[in-house]
Amino acid sequence: xxxxxxxxxxxxxxxxxxxxxxxxxxxxxxxxxxxxxxxxxxxxxxxxxxxxxxxxxxxxxxxxxxxxxxxxxxxxxxxxxxxxxxxxxxxxxxxxxxxxxxxxxxxxxxxxxxxxxxxxxxxxxxxxxxxxxxxxxxxxxxxxxxxxxxxxxxxxxxxxxxxxxxxxxxxxxxxxxxxxxxxxxxxxxxxxxxxxxxxxxxxxxxxxxxxxxxxxxxxxxxxxxxxxxxxxxxxxxxxxxxxxxxxxxxxxxxxxxxxxxxxxxxxxxxxxxxxxxxxxxxxxxxxxxxxxxxxxxxxxxxxxxxxxxxxxxxxxxxxxxxxxxxxxxxxxxxxxxxxxxxxxxxxxxxxxxxxxxxxxxxxxxxxxxxxxxxxxxxxxxxxxxxxxxxxxxxxxxxxxxxxxxxxxxxxxxxxxxxxxxxxxxxxxxxxxxxxxxxxxxxxxxxxxxxxxx
Numbered sequence: 104x105x106x107x108x109x110x111x112x113x114x115x116x117x118x119x120x121x122x123x124x125x126x127x128x129x130x131x132x133x134x135x136x137x138x139x140x141x142x143x144x145x146x147x148x149x150x151x152x153x154x155x156x157x158x159x160x161x162x163x164x165x166x167x168x169x170x171x172x173x174x175x176x177x178x179x180x181x182x183x184x185x186x187x188x189x190x191x192x193x194x195x196x197x198x199x200x201x202x203x204x205x206x207x208x209x210x211x212x213x214x215x216x217x218x219x220x221x222x223x224x225x226x227x228x229x230x231x232x233x234x235x236x237x238x239x240x241x242x243x244x245x246x247x248x249x250x251x252x253x254x255x256x257x258x259x260x261x262x263x264x265x266x267x268x269x270x271x272x273x274x275x276x277x278x279x280x281x282x283x284x285x286x287x288x289x290x291x292x293x294x295x296x297x298x299x300x301x302x303x304x305x306x307x308x309x310x311x312x313x314x315x316x317x318x319x320x321x322x323x324x325x326x327x328x329x330x331x332x333x334x335x336x337x338x339x340x341x342x343x344x345x346x347x348x349x350x351x352x353x354x355x356x357x358x359x360x361x362x363x364x365x366x367x368x369x370x371x372x373x374x375x376x377x378x379x380x381x382x383x384x385x386x387x388x389x390x391x392x393x394x395x396x397x398x399x400x401x402x403x404x405x406x407x408x409x410x411x412x413x414x415x416x417x418x419x420x421x422x423x424x425x426x427x428x429x430x431x432x433x434x435x436x437x438x439x440x441x442x443x444x445x446x447x448x449x450x451x452x453x454x455x456x457x458x459x460x461x462x463x464x465x466x467x468x469x470x471x472x473x474x475x476x477x478x479x480x481x482x483x484x485x486x487x488x489x490x491x492x493x494x495x496x497x498x499x500x501x502x503x504x505x506x507x508x509x510x511x512x513x514x515x516x517x518x519x520x521x522x523x524x525x526x527x528x529x530x531x532x533x534x535x536x537x538x539x540x541x542x543x544x545x546x547x548x549x550x551x552x553x554x555x556x
Contacts, residue, residue, distance in 0.1 A: 108163060109170035112139060112185045115159075116146075120192050120358050122365030129370050132187060137378030141185040143412075143554060144374070144381055145169060148189035148367070150389020150420060151355050155190050161388070161542070162188040164206045168547035172508065178555045191362045193355045193390060194242045196235050196348060206542045227316055227323045229257045229340035239351065246279040253347060261340050263306070269343050270305035273350060280354050297353050298487075299346060306339060312349075313342030319460050320533035349465055356390050356421060363394040368401020375403075375410040382412045384554040388541055389461075392419030392490060396426075399443040412449040413553040417541045418528065419453060419490030420462050426451070426519060427497045432486055450514035452553050453521050454505070454546060455494045456528035460536030463492035491538065494521030508548045514556040522549055 106113045114132040117125040136144060147166060149158040166186045173179040231239075231254040240247045249272050256269045277300055302308040317323050323341050371383055387395035395414060402409065424430045427438040444451050457463065467487035485493075494500065500519040503512050505526055514520055527545045531537040 108166045108186055109174075111166075111170050111173075112141070113162070113166070114185070114187045115190060116187055116367070116370060117155075117190045118192075118362045118366040120361070122362045122367075124366055124370055129373070133370070133373045133377050136185060136374060136381065139185065140183050142181070142183045142380075142382060143384060144185050144187060145384045145386060145550070145554070146187040146189065146367075146371075146395070147386040148191070148359075148363075148388070148391030148394040149193070150359075150387070150391040150418075151193050151195065151352055154194070157195075158188060158190050162186070164542040165386075165547060168206055168542065168544050169551055172544070172547055172551050176509070176551065178552065182555075189362075189367060189391070189394065191358070191366075191394065192242070193358070194238055196238070196351075206544075227321050227341045227345075229261075229344050230254075231257055231344065243276070243280050243351070243354070246276045249275045249279065257340055257344055266306050266309065266339070266343065269340075270300075270302075270308075273346060274300050276347070277350060281357075297350065299349070309339045309342035309346060311342065312345040313339055315464055316341065316345060316534055319464060319536070345465075352390075352420075352465075356393060359390040359394040359421075360397040363397030363399075364401040366401070367394065367398040369403070371398060371401075371410060372403040372406070375406060379410075381410060382554070383410045384412055384550065385414045386417065386550055387415075387419065388417045389420045389491070389538065392416035393421040393425075396421070396440055396443065399446040400440065402446055406446075408448040409446050411447050413452070413550075413556070414447050414450075415452045415454065415550045415553055416490055417454050417546060418456065418459050418462060418538055420466055421490060423488050423490045423493060423496045425490070426495055429498075431496065431498070444519065447516075449516060450553050450556055451495075451519045452512075452514065452549060453490050453495045453500075453519060454524045454528070454541075454549060455491050455521065456523075456525045456537050456540075457492065458525055458529045458531070458537035458540075459491045460534060461491075461538035462489035463536070465534070466492075494523070495519045505545050505549070508544050510548070510552075512549065512552055512556075514553055524549075 115128055116132060117128055145166065147162055149161055173182060173184050236250060236254050239250050243250065253269060253272045256265050256272070259265060277297065299308060313323055374381060374383070385395040385398065387393070396416065399411065402411070422438060425438040425440045426444055428441045430436050430438065466489040494502070497519050500521050501513050501515065502521045502523065505522055505524040512520060512522065524546060527543050528537045528540045530540040
């Protein structure tokens, strides 16, 4: 055991970008958990824009709420709980607000708030600052040269030529980092480059990102309708920088799937082999929701019943059709994780919020090319939407509203339960909105209640 949270044992599991675990940490957990008397292990995976310190901050905040409820809830009778935190390489951009993982008090009794209206204004720039560039070079070493070229373009003159060159650099960056589109037909892992890179009009694509930034309350210098032509184009370069940001997120999303399938899934199999009676409950935030979902695909075959007794996804940043056996816009297609729900011996719960702008706006925009896709933007935003904004879109999914601590939910082993958490997941300024507003007693209760259903 490496540590504890509220007196309950806590293990850390680290994985590299290929899904390979830190052998010493994994071996320690597999050796210690079965002999510890633990009946239920709650395993949490963080999302994008985290380093190990911020990941631990999230785990301390959220799992402490679970621990408090375990200590006082009759639903936890007979449970001896332990915690594990997944740490995987997912780097935030240095110009983004640090997520606030301070535990928030229950809010339902006082009524639902809205996304903070007094949040400080976010001001966008086209330039890549030195720290962000250094972080990107470290995270994507194979693409260091093209990152340098993009940084120079963003700091230089805004012309049609530079716009097209930047778009070509985005394509090169995508190829060097092997970014793929999960929504492509044929290969469930994604067989082609993100759709945003198939745009016929790079300037139009970058303008789309700029407009979306402004629509979310971000100040884009030179981007207003009253600016001069040159200033407007400067605003478009800010949109170009945003396109690069989203492309790096796509790489993190792909990495989350790799870490889940090749890393966490097999480790859970080892845990089951060492302690067959252990009940495992998976929790994931943002791309971490994709990670724990892909861990289901990485479980060894033939585990019946499955050691995974519940999965709770918090503001999941992956396709809301991921578990769908037949997607509504094309019944011949299925989601990338269709059938994986059967590997849970318990409920799959998806918590979402309409205040999550990161998943509600920018996630689907990375899948939209331009032109015909943008002509009727509402439909494409739905077609390429994410779990964290409107829940899983399986035709038979149930829908409950978030309740206070102690409330009941209609959990099912055969139907996904969507929980609309908009009433409590509502704090955060532009551009991400409430994406990281998850350290809430009400959400901790969803996890606990699901684990005891």
